[in-house]
Amino acid sequence: MQILRIDSATTGDSSVSRVLTQAALDHFRSKHPEARIVDRDYGKAPLPHLDDARTGAIRLPQDQHTDAMKAVFPEERAVLDEFLASDIVVIGAPMYNFTVPSQINAWMDRLGVPGVTFKYSEAGPEGLAGGRKVIVLSTRGGEYQQDGAFEHQETLMRDFFAFIGITDPVFIRAEKIGFGPEAREEAINSAKAEIASL
Template identity: 65%
Template sequence: MQILRIDSATTGDDSVSGRLTQMLLDHFTAAHPDATVISHDYGTDPLPHLTPVTTGAIRRPEEARTPEMQAAYPAERAILDEFLASDIVILGAPMYNFTIPSQLKAWIDRLGVPRVTFSYDENGPKGLAGGRRVIVASSRGGDYNQGDAGEHQETYLKTVFNFLGIDPEFVRVNKAGFGPEAVEAGLAAAKEEIAKL
């Protein structure tokens, strides 16, 4: 059993999604005390955005890679392999300007690899990365539902993980921008949801 925790908030100790990912990690490690846990905080130590070299490294076959792509391949592929080796992925995803933080997008961009995590046939796209749980720790300053006007955070995450063959689960705190009492109420409600996972 491997649990992968990804945080992406840039708000440090004030991060509501970070508190949610910790609650989720505590829940799953209590249920699986022998699990291997891998954690990355891309809010404080972000991945670089993709470049032609890193894109080619993870998407081109070996014989088509330049020497620079070949040199970049091990580190780029390790990010994907870590995801594919995980049974549970806990994903901290705050809403920033109606969508996800760019540093989280940089991580997700390394997951969509043709013939590895998705493919196409005559019926359209087929996700190849099923067999793991992705639980999204979602926090938003306002009060949103998936698909509301301006909501491009959870809707995007559902779309991209569905494309990869995964149906993500969401634990959320809405109204985080309404003040400390709203945050604590949201976290208390989230704790009840986490207990059911």
């Protein structure tokens, strides 16, 4: 078994999402002590955003790769393979400007690969990356109605994962963390209680 932890916050020690990904990792490690843990902090070591070489390396057959694509292919494919090898994926997803950090977008860009994680047929798109559990720790300074105005964080992630075949991601929210220390602590404790019930 492999557990993949993804962090993306750029707020250092004040990151609530990191507190929650650690709580989730501790929880799943206690249930699966034999699991291999893969820890990626894209807030501290972000993936490059896509360019033509990286896009081609991910999406084109290897026999069509340019020299630039060949040079980046191993690192690009490693991100996808790491995800596909994981049974549990824990994602720290703070809300930045009503959506996910660009670091999360850059990571998801490596996961949406035609013929690998999805395909098109006469019936429409079909996800091929099911069979793993995805837990999203969603942190927000304010409080937002799901699928409401200004909420493009969870909706984006839910739609993306459904597209690649993961139709049941779990979202655990810590909201109103910008309302002061008491609200922050209450949000963290509530989220930790939900994690403990997984």
